[in-house]
Structures are given as structure tokens and as C-alpha cells.
């Protein structure tokens with residue numbers, strides 16, 4: 207589904223990622239964990255062509271991903287929900303969802319009702335303006351909007367940022383349900399405990415390099431991961 211091979215990338219000639227290799231298979235949940243500044247967001251931005259690859263390759267569905275081709279990728283089913291959500295604040299919940307449907311013409315994988323069932327709070331607030339919702343509700347709306355575009359691979363950048371524990375739990379419950387419908391998920395999180403509990407495989411990024419990789423359950427019990435990311 208997605209394959210990064212020895213990818214180095216960065217900003218203004220400065221290399222942030224160093225020879226990162228990772229894969230995401232069909233209907234797999236893959237996590238990238240790591241400290242602040244490790245390069246997690248840069249990895250996602252590189253995948254969608256927002257950050258230029260300096261060496262190595264990014265392939266999605268067996269085709270190379272080009273710099274600046276973010277919209278074309280969305281039409282091919284690769285959707286990024288960025289950390290700052292980028293909702294249309296002055297539009298309602300339903301208007302935002304329907305904007306999502308426009309990102310991809312034709313087939314829809316998810317019915318609107320299924321998506322609203324995943325996040326019942328959105329169903330209750332159909333006519334509320336996005337900008338007046340809480341951070342957690344906005345995160346749900348951003349994921350719901352991405353689902354409207356029928357993704358094959360959904361990438362989530364720190365979905366728990368700014369969320370209460372209760373809303374974080376609701377978001378983390380939805381992710382396996384989305385995967386069970388056949389969507390692959392690549393999720394970046396600082397909240398390593400929660401993400402390793404739902405992921406199949408994970409990568410630990412340190413200073414722009416993959417320091418560890420493996421089954422999420424194995425990484426969750428790895429001493430190095432426990433002391434660095436799980437509070438001992």
C-alpha cells in the first residue's frame with residue numbers, strides 16, 4: 207500500500223529525515239511514535255508530497271509519489287488529517303462533511319450514516335459551526351470529513367493533541383473500526399501507550415531516523431520504549 211525506501215527529506219536544504227524506510231500494508235494500523243521534533247510530522251508531510259524527498263523513494267499503491275501532488279493523492283485515496291485539522295470553521299458539521307465528499311468524485315466507501323454512527327456527537331450537532339466545537343469534536347469532524355472522501359490509506363497526525371482523556375478514548379476506539387472496513391491507517395502519536403495498544407506494527411523515530419521497529423505489542427513491552435515513551 208505504502209512503501210518508503212531510505213527516504214531523506216527536510217526543509218530548505220536541511221535534512222530532517224535520514225534514510226527512513228517503512229511500509230503500511232492493506233488494512234493495517236501502523237504507528238510512528240517518538241519525542242517532540244523527532245520528525246513524525248515531517249514523515250507524513252513527505253509522504254503526501256508537501257516536503258521534498260532529497261533521496262530515496264515514496265511509493266503509494268506501487269506508484270511514485272511526486273512533490274506537490276497532494277490533491278492528486280487524495281483523489282487516489284491517500285488522505286492526511288493534519289494536526290491542526292484545517293476544518294472550514296464558518297461551515298457547519300454537515301457542510302464540512304460534504305466538502306470531504308468532494309475531494310474524491312465517484313465511489314464512496316462509507317455512507318454518511320455509518321460515519322455519523324462512528325461519532326454520534328457529530329450527528330447531534332449537524333448544524334453547529336465547526337469553529338464553535340471543542341478540540342475533540344473538531345478532531346472527530348476532521349476524521350469524519352476525511353472518511354467522506356473514501357480513503358484507502360488514512361494518515362492521522364497526533365489525533366489526541368488537546369483532547370480530554372474521554373474524547374481521546376472515543377477517537378482511539380474509532381480507529382480500529384475504520385480499519386475493520388478495510389482502510390489502512392498510519393498514525394503519528396506522542397501518546398505511545400494508547401497508540402501501541404491499537405496498532406499492528408510500529409516505528410520509533412529518533413532524531414529523524416528509525417531507531418526501532420516491530421510488532422506494536424512487542425515494542426510496548428520493550429524496555430527502551432517503556433523508559434523513553436511509556437513512563438518507565
Ligand code: ATP
Pocket residue numbers: 217222240241242243244245246247248249396
Ligand atoms: P512534534 O510532535 O513536535 O510535532 P515531530 O516529531 O512531528 O514533533 P516534526 O514536526 O517533523 O517533528 O519536526 C522535525 C524537525 O523539523 C524539528 O527540528 C523542526 O524544528 C523541523 N521543522 C519542522 N517544520 C519545519 C519547517 N517548516 N521549516 C524548517 N524546519 C522545520
